[in-house]
Amino acid sequence: xxxxxxxxxxxxxxxxxxxxxxxxxxxxxxxxxxxxxxxxxxxxxxxxxxxxxxxxxxxxxxxxxxxxxxxxxxxxxxxxxxxxxxxxxxxxxxxxxxxxxxxxxxxxxxxxxxxxxxxxxxxxxxxxxxxxxxxxxxxxxxxxxxxxxxxxxxxxxxxxxxxxxxxxxxxxxxxxxxxxxxxxxxx
Numbered sequence: 001x002x003x004x005x006x007x008x009x010x011x012x013x014x015x016x017x018x019x020x021x022x023x024x025x026x027x028x029x030x031x032x033x034x035x036x037x038x039x040x041x042x043x044x045x046x047x048x049x050x051x052x053x054x055x056x057x058x059x060x061x062x063x064x065x066x067x068x069x070x071x072x073x074x075x076x077x078x079x080x081x082x083x084x085x086x087x088x089x090x091x092x093x094x095x096x097x098x099x100x101x102x103x104x105x106x107x108x109x110x111x112x113x114x115x116x117x118x119x120x121x122x123x124x125x126x127x128x129x130x131x132x133x134x135x136x137x138x139x140x141x142x143x144x145x146x147x148x149x150x151x152x153x154x155x156x157x158x159x160x161x162x163x164x165x166x167x168x169x170x171x172x173x174x175x176x177x178x179x180x181x182x183x184x185x186x187x
Contacts, residue, residue: 002112005120006142010143011150012146015150017153035172040079045084047122059076060079060096063076105128145178166184166185169184170182
């Protein structure tokens with residue numbers, strides 16, 4: 001069965017965006033960028049909410065930018081090919097290799113798990129991940145912890161009253177001070 005992975009950059013105090021909605025602190029250096037690219041190669045389909053979809057739209061045409069270095073060109077090609085499912089109540093259409101979801105995240109994940117397919121099911125965005133987590137559908141949490149405190153914003157983990165036991169299966173510290181933590185949900 002395909003695993004469901006929630007993976008994002010997070011501040012040390014637990015936020016994916018700061019109080020002003022900014023992400024300027026999450027820009028990866030080359031080492032981290034390569035790591036994220038390699039991690040994304042394992043993904044068969046990416047589920048994302050409207051805000052992340054709109055942020056990532058740049059990569060749908062970035063491969064046409066001659067000023068991009070080789071690793072960014074590689075990422076753009078990888079992202080462009082990757083099937084994406086967008087959850088939104090305000091969008092009427094999406095571009096690229098994406099489709100609008102017609103059901104709940106739980107139903108979509110169950111459908112994707114039942115289909116034959118290669119690669120993990122990745123979730124991007126705290127709101128979408130919170131819905132999947134509430135249904136017990138996340139198999140792994142992968143955090144790239146940035147060495148800073150942003151003081152508020154959108155939390156990586158939903159605030160809920162359900163305990164989830166995890167096994168630490170991988171760690172890696174990058175030269176930039178970012179620490180990758182990979183936890184698998186105990187079942």
